[in-house]
Amino acid sequence: MTVIDKKQPTDRLQDNLNQVQRLIERQRLVEDLVHRQDMPKHDLVESLVHKQNLVELEHKLESLHPADIAYILEALPLDDRLLVWDLVDSEDEGEILLEVSDAVRESLIESMEQHELVAAAEQLDADDLADLAPDLPRQVVYEVMGGLDEEERQQLQSALSYEEGQVGALMDYELVKIRPDVSCEVVLRYLRRFDELPSQTDKIFVVDEDGVLKGVLPVRRLLVCDPERLVEEVMATEVVSFHPDEDAADAALAFERYDLVTAPVVDEHGVLVGRLTVDEMVDVIREESETEALNLAGLKEEEDLFAPVIDSVKNRWAWLAINLCTAFVASRVIGAFEGSIERLVALAALMPIVAGIGGNSGNQTITMIVRALAMGQLQPGQAQRLWRKELGVSVINGLVWGSALGVLAWLLYGNFSLGLVMLAATTLNLMLAASMGVLIPTMMERFGKDPAVGSSVLITACTDSGGFFIFLGLASLFLL
Amino acid sequence: MTVIDKKQPTDRLQDNLNQVQRLIERQRLVEDLVHRQDMPKHDLVESLVHKQNLVELEHKLESLHPADIAYILEALPLDDRLLVWDLVDSEDEGEILLEVSDAVRESLIESMEQHELVAAAEQLDADDLADLAPDLPRQVVYEVMGGLDEEERQQLQSALSYEEGQVGALMDYELVKIRPDVSCEVVLRYLRRFDELPSQTDKIFVVDEDGVLKGVLPVRRLLVCDPERLVEEVMATEVVSFHPDEDAADAALAFERYDLVTAPVVDEHGVLVGRLTVDEMVDVIREESETEALNLAGLKEEEDLFAPVIDSVKNRWAWLAINLCTAFVASRVIGAFEGSIERLVALAALMPIVAGIGGNSGNQTITMIVRALAMGQLQPGQAQRLWRKELGVSVINGLVWGSALGVLAWLLYGNFSLGLVMLAATTLNLMLAASMGVLIPTMMERFGKDPAVGSSVLITACTDSGGFFIFLGLASLFLL
Numbered sequence: 001m002t003v004i005d006k007k008q009p010t011d012r013l014q015d016n017l018n019q020v021q022r023l024i025e026r027q028r029l030v031e032d033l034v035h036r037q038d039m040p041k042h043d044l045v046e047s048l049v050h051k052q053n054l055v056e057l058e059h060k061l062e063s064l065h066p067a068d069i070a071y072i073l074e075a076l077p078l079d080d081r082l083l084v085w086d087l088v089d090s091e092d093e094g095e096i097l098l099e100v101s102d103a104v105r106e107s108l109i110e111s112m113e114q115h116e117l118v119a120a121a122e123q124l125d126a127d128d129l130a131d132l133a134p135d136l137p138r139q140v141v142y143e144v145m146g147g148l149d150e151e152e153r154q155q156l157q158s159a160l161s162y163e164e165g166q167v168g169a170l171m172d173y174e175l176v177k178i179r180p181d182v183s184c185e186v187v188l189r190y191l192r193r194f195d196e197l198p199s200q201t202d203k204i205f206v207v208d209e210d211g212v213l214k215g216v217l218p219v220r221r222l223l224v225c226d227p228e229r230l231v232e233e234v235m236a237t238e239v240v241s242f243h244p245d246e247d248a249a250d251a252a253l254a255f256e257r258y259d260l261v262t263a264p265v266v267d268e269h270g271v272l273v274g275r276l277t278v279d280e281m282v283d284v285i286r287e288e289s290e291t292e293a294l295n296l297a298g299l300k301e302e303e304d305l306f307a308p309v310i311d312s313v314k315n316r317w318a319w320l321a322i323n324l325c326t327a328f329v330a331s332r333v334i335g336a337f338e339g340s341i342e343r344l345v346a347l348a349a350l351m352p353i354v355a356g357i358g359g360n361s362g363n364q365t366i367t368m369i370v371r372a373l374a375m376g377q378l379q380p381g382q383a384q385r386l387w388r389k390e391l392g393v394s395v396i397n398g399l400v401w402g403s404a405l406g407v408l409a410w411l412l413y414g415n416f417s418l419g420l421v422m423l424a425a426t427t428l429n430l431m432l433a434a435s436m437g438v439l440i441p442t443m444m445e446r447f448g449k450d451p452a453v454g455s456s457v458l459i460t461a462c463t464d465s466g467g468f469f470i471f472l473g474l475a476s477l478f479l480l
Numbered sequence: 481m482t483v484i485d486k487k488q489p490t491d492r493l494q495d496n497l498n499q500v501q502r503l504i505e506r507q508r509l510v511e512d513l514v515h516r517q518d519m520p521k522h523d524l525v526e527s528l529v530h531k532q533n534l535v536e537l538e539h540k541l542e543s544l545h546p547a548d549i550a551y552i553l554e555a556l557p558l559d560d561r562l563l564v565w566d567l568v569d570s571e572d573e574g575e576i577l578l579e580v581s582d583a584v585r586e587s588l589i590e591s592m593e594q595h596e597l598v599a600a601a602e603q604l605d606a607d608d609l610a611d612l613a614p615d616l617p618r619q620v621v622y623e624v625m626g627g628l629d630e631e632e633r634q635q636l637q638s639a640l641s642y643e644e645g646q647v648g649a650l651m652d653y654e655l656v657k658i659r660p661d662v663s664c665e666v667v668l669r670y671l672r673r674f675d676e677l678p679s680q681t682d683k684i685f686v687v688d689e690d691g692v693l694k695g696v697l698p699v700r701r702l703l704v705c706d707p708e709r710l711v712e713e714v715m716a717t718e719v720v721s722f723h724p725d726e727d728a729a730d731a732a733l734a735f736e737r738y739d740l741v742t743a744p745v746v747d748e749h750g751v752l753v754g755r756l757t758v759d760e761m762v763d764v765i766r767e768e769s770e771t772e773a774l775n776l777a778g779l780k781e782e783e784d785l786f787a788p789v790i791d792s793v794k795n796r797w798a799w800l801a802i803n804l805c806t807a808f809v810a811s812r813v814i815g816a817f818e819g820s821i822e823r824l825v826a827l828a829a830l831m832p833i834v835a836g837i838g839g840n841s842g843n844q845t846i847t848m849i850v851r852a853l854a855m856g857q858l859q860p861g862q863a864q865r866l867w868r869k870e871l872g873v874s875v876i877n878g879l880v881w882g883s884a885l886g887v888l889a890w891l892l893y894g895n896f897s898l899g900l901v902m903l904a905a906t907t908l909n910l911m912l913a914a915s916m917g918v919l920i921p922t923m924m925e926r927f928g929k930d931p932a933v934g935s936s937v938l939i940t941a942c943t944d945s946g947g948f949f950i951f952l953g954l955a956s957l958f959l960l
Binding site: 013014017021065067068071074075077099188191192193194195196197198199200201202219220221223224225255256257258259261277278279281282283285286289290292293294299303305306309310312313316319320321323324326327328330331332334335338341342345346347348349350351352353355356357360361364367368371372375376377378379382385386389392393396397401404405408412464468 | 493494497501545547548551554555557579668671672673674675676677678679680681682699700701703704705735736737738739741757758759761762763765766769770772773774779783785786789790792793796799800801803804806807808810811812814815818821822825826827828829830831832833835836837840841844847848851852855856857858859862865866869872873876877881884885888892944948
């Protein structure tokens with residue numbers, strides 16, 4: 001009887017990691033012992049124990065899926081990670097390098113000799129090799145290329161010619177093609193000649209003698225249809241297909257929308273050149289949302305949790321610098337009103353509230369709009385309509401919260417006019433936030449920039465400086 | 481010859497939307513005309529033109545995939561949306577309701593009569609019905625339930641018994657099951673009796689007489705194997721399976737990791753109860769990242785771009801209130817140092833810089849850690865190690881940027897000690913940000929809260945109040 005592992009995948013991952021960590025700990029202990037008490041007579045025993053741990057670890061790793069090993073490598077600190085990496089079966093190394101995050105991949109590649117890298121890369125298909133190539137030393141790529149046959153080399157060169165984020169860089173070449181004028185019976189016999197069909201195969205591509213895509217034959221239709229019927233009678237002719245130079249994020253949206261598993265990629269003449277699979281699209285979706293989250297938080301790229309301090313400093317440098325510049329501008333705005341603050345010091349305590357609520361509200365607006373732009377739901381002509389709506393929201397919020405703040409300020413400082421200024425400044429800053437929240441992303445979109453990158457920083461800069469200016473300006477006009 | 485639409489899906493979506501919008505505009509124009517010049521003799525002509533536009537629109541809609549109609553509905557303002565919705569083929573209504581965002585779904589359901597809702601819901605499978613049920617009036621759900629057969633009713637009740645975010649709420653019941661002791665030939669013949677296999681079918685589930693899952697037969701293996709062989713010889717027995725009460729986000733991670741298209745769901749006895757498909761998992765991934773982005777920006781839930789102002793105010797209310805409370809605390813911290821600010825007004829201009837850089841840096845740390853926790857890469861025992869690393873990063877950043885700020889302050893205000901206080905305060909606030917950035921998410925995780933929700937607000941509250949306190953406190957101690 002065959003036993004199926006009924007563990008939930010997440011628990012299993014955790015178990016694997018714990019086992020590996022226990023083995024590493026034991027190994028470290030032994031190493032420590034050997035190091036401390038260098039009595040020669042213990043040598044043999046200890047080197048045996050030493051060995052035994054490593055062998056056990058190696059066995060454990062052999063039993064794991066490359067994706068599981070990738071998970072473990074990402075969760076381990078650098079020294080432990082390299083210990084595990086040394087024990088990984090070299091046949092799996094290529095695939096694992098593809099699975100790990102960019103930051104961890106870099107740390108692993110750095111630790112490898114050139115011939116190890118060549119051996120790992122040689123295990124991969126052309127499209128996977130193309131994904132890995134940018135991270136490999138150039139010499140390694142040349143050497144691996146030399147070992148490819150003509151077709152694979154062409155595929156690799158084609159894949160490398162597309163930019164990251166284009167469909168062409170993500171497509172693979174594992175195509176099962178058939179002609180429209182054969183019977184389903186013939187197709188079934190043809191398929192039986194394969195050792196195994198490409199992963200994720202849910203449809204077979206129907207092409208004419210020039211390789212032009214004519215339709216697709218879904219496997220779930222092939223399996224139920226009368227074997228006598230011709231492919232062209234059974235195939236689907238309404239096909240969602242992509243071009244290699246199309247944006248991968250758009251392709252991912254189409255996969256989501258039409259629940260696709262695979263889709264053909266055709267060139268400008270309609271010739272089938274590759275296919276996209278849903279697993280690549282899932283990665284695109286995940287990466288896209290991650291990049292957004294990282295950029296919003298001011299991180300340049302994904303970071304290895306256990307990266308050396310200096311790498312982290314570099315990764316976070318750029319956005320901290322931008323933040324400092326905008327903060328400096330806001331500080332100069334305050335500086336211009338130092339006279340007012342000297343005369344009414346309550347202003348210093350109240351001004352961050354006005355700036356803060358503006359920033360929060362502006363970020364709400366901008367997040368909604370960036371999302372609508374990314375999903376293609378916002379038409380250029382509708383910006384004005386949205387702006388009116390956002391202004392309405394901000395006026396209501398401004399009056400409600402501004403009144404609350406005004407009353408608080410009045411009670412705290414016993415100054416009714418100060419409360420009125422608080423109310424007016426809050427409302428005006430929220431209106432500024434709403435306007436900039438609509439304007440910034442739509443302008444960025446119009447000028448061909450990604451509205452997700454930096455929008456949050458820009459809006460905060462506006463609402464900080466703007467908030468200080470509005471509040472201190474009104475106070476100077478009406479209170480002093 | 482069959483023609484395949486070679487348009488890129490995104491362009492096609494846009495074209496569809498533009499066409500619909502043109503038709504609506506024309507329609508509005510006609511309505512306007514009819515309204516303004518109520519000359520009776522024009523009646524006939526105008527009602528013809530009137531009709532013609534609507535018929536054209538209806539035809540256009542009929543040619544579209546439900547997901548495409550959903551896209552159009554989301555991109556249209558409310559009045560136009562309802563006009564289109566009235567023209568949609570009632571057979572598609574159920575599926576479209578599933579495709580649109582929560583906010584838009586609500587607006588559509590509100591516009592429908594009870595019998596229309598029942599008709600729409602009746603078109604759906606049990607699992608889809610369960611997704612829609614929480615948004616439907618209770619009376620409608622009862623009525624639809626009455627029309628189901630025993631099996632479907634049980635499926636619906638089972639699906640409804642799971643919470644959103646559990647595997648059980650996402651699984652469907654379109655299972656193709658076979659026995660292990662039959663030949664592949666028999667399986668192929670059995671499959672031919674279906675009209676069509678369930679969508680996304682990439683594997684067939686192998687169960688024993690008690691319904692216990694024994695393995696899976698991947699279709700891509702079935703198609704290439706010798707028809708004489710038995711299923712149990714060909715099937716895969718290492719199966720990634722899920723439990724109905726498991727977390728859907730974990731399942732989505734497993735789909736990503738192992739490149740799954742479908743996966744079996746089994747109960748505690750190993751009995752096959754349903755299946756998960758990758759299209760549902762893609763939605764989980766997208767939704768998860770969206771919720772994160774929305775929460776970070778202080779939006780409670782997804783918002784209909786064209787929602788009435790009052791709905792938007794409600795959606796944004798909660799986080800603005802929280803933000804105001806934390807801003808108020810920060811303001812009181814400043815209030816406690818009003819005496820110092822009165823004596824050295826430069827402090828008022830410089831303090832937001834210290835608070836701001838702390839907030840930015842803390843958000844960098846927290847984003848990284850929240851992400852690592854969500855992906856299961858961070859072990860509880862490693863928090864301390866990470867904390868030391870983050871402290872290291874913050875000390876370096878603090879010294880570098882603090883010195884820059886210190887020099888600026890010195891030059892601006894001609895006060896060297898003020899520069900030194902600036903340097904010290906920046907460094908200390910970055911260290912506070914690093915510590916809280918590690919502490920907050922790990923504590924939330926330990927107490928079973930989702931570390932993504934509210935982390936950003938909490939860290940900003942700490943670095944604002946903390947930054948003001950540190951800077952103004954140091955200044956009071958050393959400068960005055």
